[in-house]
Amino acid sequence: MRETLTVILAGGRGSRLEPLTRDRAKPAVPFGGLYRIVDFVLSNCLNSGMRKILLLTQYKAQSLDRHINLAWRNYFCRELGEFIDVVPPQQRFADNWYQGTADAVYQNIYAIEREKPRDVVILGGDHIYKMNYQPMIEFHRKMDADITIGTLRVSREEAKQFGVIQADVDHRVVGFQEKPENPISTPEDPDAYMASMGIYVFNARFLYEQLCDDATFEDSDHDFGKNIIPDAINKYKVFSFPFMDENRKGDAYWRDVGTIEAYFEATMDLIDVDPQLNLYDNQWPIRAHQPMLPPPKFVFGSEGGPTTRRGEALDSIVCQGAIVSGGSVARSVLGPNVRINSYATVEDCILFDEVEVGRRCRLRRVIVDKGVRIPPETEIGYDPDADRARGFTVTESGLVVIARGEELSFSPDQIIA
Structure with a gap:
């Protein structure tokens, strides 16, 4: 060669x-x-x-x-x-x-x-x-x-x-x-x-x-x-x-x-139980930059009703430095240093490095670029027209993309209580 x-x-x-x-x-x-x-x-x-x-x-x-x-x-x-x-x-x-x-x-x-x-x-x-x-x-x-x-x-x-x-x-x-x-x-x-x-x-x-x-x-x-x-x-x-x-x-x-x-x-x-693209193959490794970060952490595990506060991620990929602090993640990919705060739900999402999701947020089918902060009690991915009105990119199938550097500050009627 x-x-x-x-x-x-x-x-x-x-x-x-x-x-x-x-x-x-x-x-x-x-x-x-x-x-x-x-x-x-x-x-x-x-x-x-x-x-x-x-x-x-x-x-x-x-x-x-x-x-x-x-x-x-x-x-x-x-x-x-x-x-x-x-x-x-x-x-x-x-x-x-x-x-x-x-x-x-x-x-x-x-x-x-x-x-x-x-x-x-x-x-x-x-x-x-x-x-x-x-x-x-x-x-x-x-x-x-x-x-x-x-x-x-x-x-x-x-x-x-x-x-x-x-x-x-x-x-x-x-x-x-x-x-x-x-x-x-x-x-x-x-x-x-x-x-x-x-x-x-x-x-x-x-x-x-x-x-x-x-x-x-x-x-x-x-x-x-x-x-x-x-x-x-x-x-x-x-x-x-x-x-x-x-x-x-x-x-x-x-x-x-x-x-x-x-x-x-x-x-x-990648989040399938047995994905076609195997990233865990030692015979054919896929290399990348490995930042010096601590392992991912999941905190809070209380039980009970609608006020359940539990840090969990199911059927998901969670990178180093991420903290799921009392929020729930499902079928998603969390990049390095992502923070999911209490009572937030993240479903079918891709979050790039250093994204922070505020308390009681609800995200579904959203791609969030690096460093974006989602304010508490924000709902994205449930109403395409509302998401377009906020200036987000929304695809024909309803995928929402939030660009890098996006400043999210919504009026009260745009925030889900």
Whole structure:
């Protein structure tokens, strides 16, 4: 793996995840209480033995850059040729932001060439999954491929949202459809479709040539899925590689958390009794920044009627430093240093770091960003119209999102007694 360089595209604006991406890039959004979205692809790289990484950033990169410094620098030894370098836009060839995924790599072609890799692995930084990339790289070399594309089996409806691959029995790619209305199924199963995961292994010299050629076309979107891959299929050796899930369960787990709804559902997956995404797997650990905080604490346990004061969390994930002080939590994820005060109820919620929920609050299906203080006796998630009137983001299904830095001070008629 020392001849392999990894390029992670982590510059996405993540507009469909606003307001969670109002102050941070999509890969830096917290996930599962302790993690950031980018931790999953970085853990995959480290567990796969890939220790030469360029992380390309663009929008609102400060939070992501800080997280990389806190969580990931110590895993790499520069003296041994290992590194994880955060690379902001260099604007070497133009004054524009990155015009597409291929353009992002093209504008950093000198940094890639300097490492003299045999292969270049290109990954997205905003998906939740566990995968060993080493077998894919070995397959790429065995087939003497120019490009190898990671693929995922999906349903017909899901296929309409992806680039869909058609391959022969030897996994040679013979066709490609970008977000088709009528996707073509696999030859062996008419109900299965092979979607591109946005995971590519390129022969390095071939990659340089394709990027330079693409950069000369003004009408190109400068995108791997729209331009580079379709143009290469009929001319070069392009292969597909089926996704091998390191969760080792019946169904492969891969999630694009590009919307508030998808992000909420993927987070709620974690609190299942036997979740598909196993975070307790010592064979394939997901690493993250571990702040020096005390263990979570649950206090008060009195019995009796409507005035019951009991600190409890059921079917939930509770991170270090959190205190559930006489409140009740169910089917929720509490980040570090969260405080739930007495008689409050929190159901089906995601609370980021240092959120405080006041006494007698009622929260249901609410995502609360870092550091927000919920005033006592506040009710959120029960009346969508009232929540919109307060300025909160409310999705079609009724999920409420409270942005970071939100100052909550309600008039008496907005507070539930």
